[in-house]
Amino acid sequence: MDVLMAATPILLTLALLMTSLPAWVAPASGTVAALVLALVWFGAPGERILQTLGGSAWTLVEVLAIIAGGVLLSRVMDRTGAQERLARWLSSGGGPTVASALLMVHGVVPFMETVTGFGVSVMIGLPLLLGFGFTPYRAALLTLLGLMIGPWGSMGPGTLLASQDAGVSLREMGLASGVVNGVAFLASGIVAAVVAGRGSAHGADAEGRLLSLRRIGPGPLVSWLGAGVVSALVLWGLVLAANLLLGTPVAGAVATLVLSVLWLLVLRRGRLRPGPGRPLVPYLVLMGGTVAGQLLHRSVGLGPLGEVISSPALWSFTAALTAAWLLHLARTQHSAVLRDAGRLWMQAGLPTALYMVLGVMVAGGGLAAVMGQALTGLGPAYLFLVPFVGGLSGFITASGTGANAMVGSIQVAAAQSLGVSPLWMMALQNSSAGWGIIAGPARIELAYRLAMPHQRPEHRGLTATRRNLLVVLLPTVLVSLVVYGLIAVLVLPATG
Numbered sequence: 109m110d111v112l113m114a115a116t117p118i119l120l121t122l123a124l125l126m127t128s129l130p131a132w133v134a135p136a137s138g139t140v141a142a143l144v145l146a147l148v149w150f151g152a153p154g155e156r157i158l159q160t161l162g163g164s165a166w167t168l169v170e171v172l173a174i175i176a177g178g179v180l181l182s183r184v185m186d187r188t189g190a191q192e193r194l195a196r197w198l199s200s201g202g203g204p205t206v207a208s209a210l211l212m213v214h215g216v217v218p219f220m221e222t223v224t225g226f227g228v229s230v231m232i233g234l235p236l237l238l239g240f241g242f243t244p245y246r247a248a249l250l251t252l253l254g255l256m257i258g259p260w261g262s263m264g265p266g267t268l269l270a271s272q273d274a275g276v277s278l279r280e281m282g283l284a285s286g287v288v289n290g291v292a293f294l295a296s297g298i299v300a301a302v303v304a305g306r307g308s309a310h311g312a313d314a315e316g317r318l319l320s321l322r323r324i325g326p327g328p329l330v331s332w333l334g335a336g337v338v339s340a341l342v343l344w345g346l347v348l349a350a351n352l353l354l355g356t357p358v359a360g361a362v363a364t365l366v367l368s369v370l371w372l373l374v375l376r377r378g379r380l381r382p383g384p385g386r387p388l389v390p391y392l393v394l395m396g397g398t399v400a401g402q403l404l405h406r407s408v409g410l411g412p413l414g415e416v417i418s419s420p421a422l423w424s425f426t427a428a429l430t431a432a433w434l435l436h437l438a439r440t441q442h443s444a445v446l447r448d449a450g451r452l453w454m455q456a457g458l459p460t461a462l463y464m465v466l467g468v469m470v471a472g473g474g475l476a477a478v479m480g481q482a483l484t485g486l487g488p489a490y491l492f493l494v495p496f497v498g499g500l501s502g503f504i505t506a507s508g509t510g511a512n513a514m515v516g517s518i519q520v521a522a523a524q525s526l527g528v529s530p531l532w533m534m535a536l537q538n539s540s541a542g543w544g545i546i547a548g549p550a551r552i553e554l555a556y557r558l559a560m561p562h563q564r565p566e567h568r569g570l571t572a573t574r575r576n577l578l579v580v581l582l583p584t585v586l587v588s589l590v591v592y593g594l595i596a597v598l599v600l601p602a603t604g
Contacts, residue, residue, distance in 0.1 A: 111482040113149050114475040117142035118504060121466065121549075125574070131455065131553050135462035139469050146473025160472025161465070167509075168461055170419055175457040175554075177424025178228040180449040181390060182558070184428050186235055187445055188435040190387035195239020197384035199375060204241040206332050207375055209250050209304030210339045212237055213296055215368030217254025220391075222360035223398045224420035225262030227506075227554050229254065232391065234558045244559035244572040246307050249580055252555055253300050256292040258508045258542015259285040260347075260360025262420070263402050266508030267356055270538040273516040274523075274530040282356030284535035286348045288595065292543045293340040293347075295588045299580070301336030305329070307569065343367050357406070361399070390431035397423035455557045463550040467505030471514040476501075480518030490522055491600050494533060495540035495592030499585060502544030506551055511541035529603030536600075540592050547581040549574075 121138035146152040185191040198216070199208045217233035230251050237247035259267045264282070271281035305328060346363035354362055372380060398420045405414035416422055431437070437445065470476050483490055483497060497519070501511035516537060523533035545551060552574055559572035570576045 110150075110478050113145055114478040116145060117466065117470060117475065118500070121504075125549055125578075131459040131549075132462055134549065135459055135466050139462060139466045142466060142469040142473055142475060146469065146475060150474050150478070152473045157469070157472050160468055164464070164468045164510075166415070168464055170415075170421055171464065172457050172461055173421035174224070174228055174419070174424060175231075176449070176453050177421050177428060178224075178231040179452045179457075180445070181394070181424055181428040181431060182231040182235055183445045183449045183452075184431040184435070184437055185387070185390065187441050188431065188437050190390075190431065190435050191235040192239045194384050194387040195236045197387075198236065198372065199240050204237075204246070204304065204307055206301050206304045206335050207371060208240050209237075209242070209300050210297065210335060211368060211371035211375060212240075213250055213254040213256075213300040214293070214339045214343050215364055215371050217251055218257035219361060219364035219368055220395070221255055221257050222260045222263065222364060223395050224424070227551060228394075228420055228424060230551060230554050231558060234555060238559075238562055242304070242307065243567040243569060244562045245567075245570045245576060246303055247562075248555040248559040248572045248577055249303055250300055252546045252551055252577065252581060253296045253303075253584075255546045255551065256289075256296040256543060257360050257364065258292070258502065258545055259289060259538050260356070261508055261542065263357040263399075264360070266510075266512050266541070267538055269509055269512045270516060270534040273512065273520050274534040276531045278356050279351070280531060281535065281538070282351040282359060283348065284531055285538045286344075286351050286359070288532075288535050288592070289347070289539040289542070290340075290344045291588050291591050291595070292539060293344045294337065295543075295584060295591075296546075297336035297340035297343075298333060299336075299584050301332040301339075302329075303580075305332035339367070339371075342370070357402075358399075386434055389434055390427040393430050394420070394423050394427040397426060452557055455553075459550060459553045463504065463506050463548070464510060467501075467507070467510045467514055470504065476514050477518065480515060480522070484518070484522040484525060488526060488601070490526065491528070491596045492593040494519065494522070494536050494596050494600075495589045498537040498540030499544030499589045499592075501537075502541035503548045503585075506545055506548045508538065508542045508545070511544070512538060523600075526600075528600040532600055532603045536592060536596055540589060543588060543592075544585055547578065547585045552577050552581070 117138040120141050121134045124134035124137055146157060147154065198211065212233055216236065217229050220229035220232050233251040233254055234247050237250055238244065242250065267281055267285055268278055271278045274281065343363060346366055347359055350359035350362040401418040401423065405418035483493055497515055498511065501515045502508065505511045505514060516534065519533050519537045520530045523530040556572060556574050556577065563571055
């Protein structure tokens with residue numbers, strides 16, 4: 109009975125997600141349910157819950173500020189036309205092709221996720237994909253697939269926490285996470301290639317109706333799949349090499365930057381010049397400031413000041429102001445930009461914050477421990493469920509760090525009781541949690557809010573609704589977690 113009660117807040121949240129209620133209702137209801145059950149059913153001390161919430165307060169404020177800065181930057185870039193000019197340069201006029209999709213899914217979007225995190229990459233990547241000519245639905249779907257770089261998001265604090273839980277070095281955890289994250293790389297590449305291919309001219313008949321994969325034929329499908337697999341394998345190799353040679357914090361950024369350049373060379377037929385000019389500068393400010401701030405904070409240790417200068421929040425606002433000045437945003441547009449950004453921030457930021465609070469409440473209220481004890485009681489059969497626990501933790505918290513904080517200790521305890529390696533157990537947890545984020549309601553809500561204003565009657569195929577995004581992303585994640593589970597069953601017993 110305790111297990112059912114512990115799972116109730118999560119089940120309630122998932123059920124409410126399927127309704128037409130406002131986006132904040134599901135996480136708010138789940139959070140209230142978790143609080144009531146923690147206090148009444150499980151007898152958790154109120155002081156402990158308050159302490160847990162207090163410990164996550166700074167992260168919550170930072171995430172809200174990051175989303176605000178990212179939304180403001182996105183609106184400025186859109187109003188000035190810079191987003192469209194940058195997309196034309198990236199695609200070299202090639203339009204919504206498989207190559208341009210893989211450039212974004214395995215290059216630009218995950219690169220921005222590694223240097224910023226917390227959804228800023230969605231706010232940057234989705235408008236760029238719209239500029240390529242992808243429909244809002246496909247742009248949202250491809251952007252979310254690009255979040256598969258989870259273990260290295262925001263320079264890898266989640267991986268650092270995983271290494272501490274497992275009692276190994278950060279380098280060891282980075283390499284192990286890189287090995288198992290090949291599943292996410294391959295899944296994202298395959299699905300992205302098919303999604304982009306079906307939306308291209310090869311995937312429509314003379315009347316513009318989308319064709320089924322059977323009617324498209326094996327030729328185009330094989331070429332799409334081949335491109336997706338090759339891109340994934342190259343990224344996999346680059347991530348492992350960068351972890352080995354340069355260290356885990358920068359490995360994801362370096363690997364995705366290199367792959368971005370490689371895909372650009374393909375799209376632009378070996379020529380990177382002439383460059384995009386001014387539209388690229390705000391993103392360079394965001395990237396350079398975040399990376400420099402994080403490296404300075406980690407090497408010197410500046411206390412609270414370091415937390416501020418290393419946060420993407422500061423640099424996303426700086427980038428937005430840079431864009432407004434450099435790209436000559438008209439004074440008459442200022443109020444409209446602020447109004448649009450404020451509305452989108454309320455629509456996307458509030459649900460994201462509530463999902464984070466839900467994750468904290470499930471962990472701090474002891475509900476996660478109850479579910480974890482029940483699962484570990486399954487013995488060796490639990491090995492197959494390890495990635496599902498990881499994926500669910502990422503799905504709920506929308507954060508690799510939050511996911512590992514919520515269930516990391518449970519996974520390590522299970523590894524020790526089952527006689528398997530804590531390193532590889534936490535590597536599976538780390539990777540599957542990052543992969544679960546792509547189907548999480550917080551990220552889907554953000555992508556939906558960004559995509560829907562661009563929906564037009566002439567757009568072929570599905571519209572960018574929460575349900576339509578979840579219909580593709582959730583099965584993709586679940587099938588991948590089955591693969592992760594088989595890997596766990598076959599490999600983990602040999603690591604004890």
